[in-house]
Amino acid sequence: MIEIKKSPTSKIDKTNFDNLVFGQVFTDHMMECDYKNGEWQKPVIKPYGPLSLDPSARVFHYGQAVFEGMKAYKDKDDKIWLFRPEENFNRINRSSERLAIPEFPKEYFFNALVELLKLEKDWIKKGFGNSLYLRPFVIATEPGVSASAAKEYKFMIICSPAQAYYSGEVRVKFSEKYSRAADGGVGYAKAAGNYGAQFYPTNLVKEEGFQQIIWTDANSHEYLEEAGTMNIFFRIGDKLITAPTNDRILDGVTRKSVIALAKENNIDIEIRRVSVQEVIEAAENNELMEIFGSGTATVINPVAGFGHKDKKFELPKLENSYASFFKDKLMKIQYNEAEDKFGWRYEVK
Amino acid sequence: MIEIKKSPTSKIDKTNFDNLVFGQVFTDHMMECDYKNGEWQKPVIKPYGPLSLDPSARVFHYGQAVFEGMKAYKDKDDKIWLFRPEENFNRINRSSERLAIPEFPKEYFFNALVELLKLEKDWIKKGFGNSLYLRPFVIATEPGVSASAAKEYKFMIICSPAQAYYSGEVRVKFSEKYSRAADGGVGYAKAAGNYGAQFYPTNLVKEEGFQQIIWTDANSHEYLEEAGTMNIFFRIGDKLITAPTNDRILDGVTRKSVIALAKENNIDIEIRRVSVQEVIEAAENNELMEIFGSGTATVINPVAGFGHKDKKFELPKLENSYASFFKDKLMKIQYNEAEDKFGWRYEVK
Numbered sequence: 001m002i003e004i005k006k007s008p009t010s011k012i013d014k015t016n017f018d019n020l021v022f023g024q025v026f027t028d029h030m031m032e033c034d035y036k037n038g039e040w041q042k043p044v045i046k047p048y049g050p051l052s053l054d055p056s057a058r059v060f061h062y063g064q065a066v067f068e069g070m071k072a073y074k075d076k077d078d079k080i081w082l083f084r085p086e087e088n089f090n091r092i093n094r095s096s097e098r099l100a101i102p103e104f105p106k107e108y109f110f111n112a113l114v115e116l117l118k119l120e121k122d123w124i125k126k127g128f129g130n131s132l133y134l135r136p137f138v139i140a141t142e143p144g145v146s147a148s149a150a151k152e153y154k155f156m157i158i159c160s161p162a163q164a165y166y167s168g169e170v171r172v173k174f175s176e177k178y179s180r181a182a183d184g185g186v187g188y189a190k191a192a193g194n195y196g197a198q199f200y201p202t203n204l205v206k207e208e209g210f211q212q213i214i215w216t217d218a219n220s221h222e223y224l225e226e227a228g229t230m231n232i233f234f235r236i237g238d239k240l241i242t243a244p245t246n247d248r249i250l251d252g253v254t255r256k257s258v259i260a261l262a263k264e265n266n267i268d269i270e271i272r273r274v275s276v277q278e279v280i281e282a283a284e285n286n287e288l289m290e291i292f293g294s295g296t297a298t299v300i301n302p303v304a305g306f307g308h309k310d311k312k313f314e315l316p317k318l319e320n321s322y323a324s325f326f327k328d329k330l331m332k333i334q335y336n337e338a339e340d341k342f343g344w345r346y347e348v349k
Numbered sequence: 350m351i352e353i354k355k356s357p358t359s360k361i362d363k364t365n366f367d368n369l370v371f372g373q374v375f376t377d378h379m380m381e382c383d384y385k386n387g388e389w390q391k392p393v394i395k396p397y398g399p400l401s402l403d404p405s406a407r408v409f410h411y412g413q414a415v416f417e418g419m420k421a422y423k424d425k426d427d428k429i430w431l432f433r434p435e436e437n438f439n440r441i442n443r444s445s446e447r448l449a450i451p452e453f454p455k456e457y458f459f460n461a462l463v464e465l466l467k468l469e470k471d472w473i474k475k476g477f478g479n480s481l482y483l484r485p486f487v488i489a490t491e492p493g494v495s496a497s498a499a500k501e502y503k504f505m506i507i508c509s510p511a512q513a514y515y516s517g518e519v520r521v522k523f524s525e526k527y528s529r530a531a532d533g534g535v536g537y538a539k540a541a542g543n544y545g546a547q548f549y550p551t552n553l554v555k556e557e558g559f560q561q562i563i564w565t566d567a568n569s570h571e572y573l574e575e576a577g578t579m580n581i582f583f584r585i586g587d588k589l590i591t592a593p594t595n596d597r598i599l600d601g602v603t604r605k606s607v608i609a610l611a612k613e614n615n616i617d618i619e620i621r622r623v624s625v626q627e628v629i630e631a632a633e634n635n636e637l638m639e640i641f642g643s644g645t646a647t648v649i650n651p652v653a654g655f656g657h658k659d660k661k662f663e664l665p666k667l668e669n670s671y672a673s674f675f676k677d678k679l680m681k682i683q684y685n686e687a688e689d690k691f692g693w694r695y696e697v698k
Contacts, residue, residue: 026404051401052399052401053399055379055397055399055400055505056507059541060408060541061414061484061486062541063414063540063542064544065409065410097549099545099548099549100552133494135405135410135494137409143373145371145372145507145509146373147544147547149548149549158494178534179533182529182531184570185531186542191542191545191546192408192410192411192412192545193535193540193543193546194412195410195412195413196448196541197412197447197535197540198496199411199448199498200446200447200448200449202497203498218532221533228496
C-alpha cells in the first residue's frame with residue numbers, strides 16, 4: 001500500500017548511540033503523505049531530507065499543525081514493540097479535528113509505522129532506556145495568507161534514536177500569572193502553538209532556578225493542571241492525586257497507563273482537581289511525599305522541589321518512590337520483560 | 350546595508366489585478382534574514398521562492414512563529430505610503446518576546462520595507478482600495494524536536510497585491526463555548542497558533558450561516574472581546590464602545606486609529622468591557638445601531654447581523670454609518686488624500 005524509496009546511504013555508522021541528545025539525530029527515512037483534492041494521497045517512505053514549502057504556507061502564518069510522540073522498543077529477542085499506538089492514532093485525529101485538519105486514515109498510520117520501523121530497525125538499540133522516538137506530525141502546506149483552514153496538508157513521521165531521558169534534577173514553579181490554555185481552547189490538543197507559547201514563561205522561571213512550570217487554571221491559578229510536556233501526579237501520604245483531563249489538559253497515554261497500574265496495584269488514586277493550597281499545606285506538614293510527571297519522552301520524571309510565589313519547597317528523596325515503581329512497571333511492559341495484562345504492547349512485524 | 354538579488358523575470362504581466370483573491374498572489378521578491386550564532390545576519394532581498402527546511406524545524410512542531418499585516422498605498426502622484434509602520438514594528442517584537450523569539454532590529458525592518466517596496470513599486474496599483482499587502486513573519490527554523498526555544502530563526506517579508514476587501518455581508522456569532530485566548534496566554538500576540546485554533550469553531554458557525562465569531566472572555570463568555578482577525582466596535586445610540594486591550598486582545602493599529610479619529614471628531618467613545626447582555630438589550634430596544642470590525646486587511650468591516658445562542662439579530666442599514674465615516678477618513682489618510690494630523694503616514698522613498 002505504501003511506496004518505499006530506499007536511501008542509497010545510511011548515517012547509522014556515523015551516529016554515536018552512547019551520546020544522543022534528545023530529538024537531534026534523525027534516521028535515514030521518513031514517511032510523507034500529502035492531502036490534496038480532498039483526500040490523503042498515497043503515503044511514501046523516502047530518504048530523510050528537507051521540505052520545500054512556499055513562504056506563504058499556512059503552517060508558517062496560522063500555526064495549523066499538530067503532532068504526536070511515540071517510542072519503539074527492541075526486546076532481548078530483537079522483536080520491536082510499540083506502546084499503545086492506537087492511543088496516539090486516536091489523539092492525533094482528535095487534535096487534527098480541533099485544528100480543522102482532515103482526519104488521517106488508520107490503515108495509513110499503522111502501515112506507515114510498521115514499514116518505517118522495519119526499515120529503520122537497526123536504529124533501535126536494545127537495553128532499558130534505549131528507544132526510537134517517533135514523531136508523527138501534520139502541517140498545513142497550502143500557500144496563501146488568508147486566515148482560514150488550508151486545503152492541503154502533509155502528514156509526516158520522522159524518527160530519532162533516544163537514550164534514557166535524564167535532564168538532571170527537575171524543580172518546578174507553579175504558575176501564578178501565565179497560562180497554557182483557556183477553557184474552550186486547544187489545550188487538550190497536541191497543537192504546535194501550545195508549545196511555543198510556553199517557552200517564554202519557562203525561560204523566566206529558569207532564571208529563578210526552576211526547569212519547568214506546572215500550569216494552573218487560567219481563571220484562578222488555584223488548581224494545578226499539567227507541566228506542558230508532562231501530566232503531573234502528587235503523592236500526599238500514600239495517596240496519589242492527578243487532575244482530570246478536560247479541554248485544557250492533554251489526555252496523556254503515560255498518564256492513563258499510570259492510573260491503570262495504580263488501580264491494579266491497589267495504590268489509592270484520586271482523579272480530581274488538585275489545589276495549590278492543599279499541595280503547599282501537605283508540603284508544610286511533611287505529608288507531600290512526591291510529585292512526578294508522566295510523558296512519552298520522559299516516561300516518569302520525579303520532581304525534586306517546587307516553588308510557589310516566593311516560597312521554595314524541597315521534596316524528600318524516597319527509597320521506594322511511586323515514581324520509580326511506575327517507571328519500572330511501565331518500562332518492563334514496554335520492553336517485553338513483564339506480562340502485558342492490559343494488552344498495551346503492539347508488535348511491529 | 351541590505352543585499353539585493355534581483356529576479357531575472359517578473360510575474361507582473363501575468364497577474365490579473367482586476368480579479369485578485371486576497372493573499373494568493375505574491376510579488377517577484379521577498380526579504381529573508383536569518384538569525385544564527387546569537388544574531389540576525391545580513392538581510393537579503395531575493396526572488397520569491399520556496400523555503401527549504403528540515404522536517405524537524407521547530408516551527409512545524411512547536412508553533413514558534415509570529416507575523417504582522419501591513420499595507421503599502423500609492424497616491425495620485427505615484428508616491429508610496431505606509432500607515433503607522435512603527436506600530437507594526439513594535440508589535441512584531443512584542444509578539445516575538447512572548448514567543449521567546451529574538452527581537453528584530455528596527456533599522457533592518459525599515460530598510461527591508463523600503464528597499465522591497467522600491468523594487469516592487471509597479472505591483473502597487475493606484476486607486477482607492479488597491480494596495481500591496483505586506484506580511485512580515487518570523488519562524489523558528491532550528492532542527493530538533495526538543496520542546497524549547499530555537500536558536501535559529503528566519504525573519505521574512507512577502508508581498509501580495511490586494512484589492513478592496515469585500516467578502517459579502519458579514520454576520521457574526523458570539524462565542525459561548527469556544528475561546529480564543531486565556532488570561533496569561535498569548536492572545537495579545539500575533540502568534541501563528543492563535544489563528545489555526547479559530548478555524549474549527551469558525552467552520553461550525555459557518556454551518557449556521559455566520560461568517561465569523563466574536564470571541565468572548567474564556568471565563569464567563571459574558572464579555573465581547575475581538576473577532577480573531579479584527580477588533581470590534583459597537584454603536585449603541587450615538588455612543589461607540591470597544592473593549593480595552595489586555596493580554597487576550599490584539600492591540601490593533603486600525604483599532605487605535607479609529608479611537609483617535611473618534612476623539613478628534615467628537616464622537617462619544619468608551620473603551621471598556623462590552624457585555625453580551627447590554628448588546629442584546631440594545632438590539633432588542635432598537636438602540637444597537639452598528640457593529641463593525643477593524644483590521645489592516647479589511648480596514649473597516651460592517652457587520653450585518655449577529656447571533657447569540659439560538660437568537661439572531663439583524664442590524665439596521667444606515668445611510669451615514671460610523672463604519673463608512675471611519676473607513677473614508679482612514680483611507681483618505683492612507684492614500685494621501687487628506688491632511689495627516691496625527692503623523693500616521695510614512696513615505697517610502
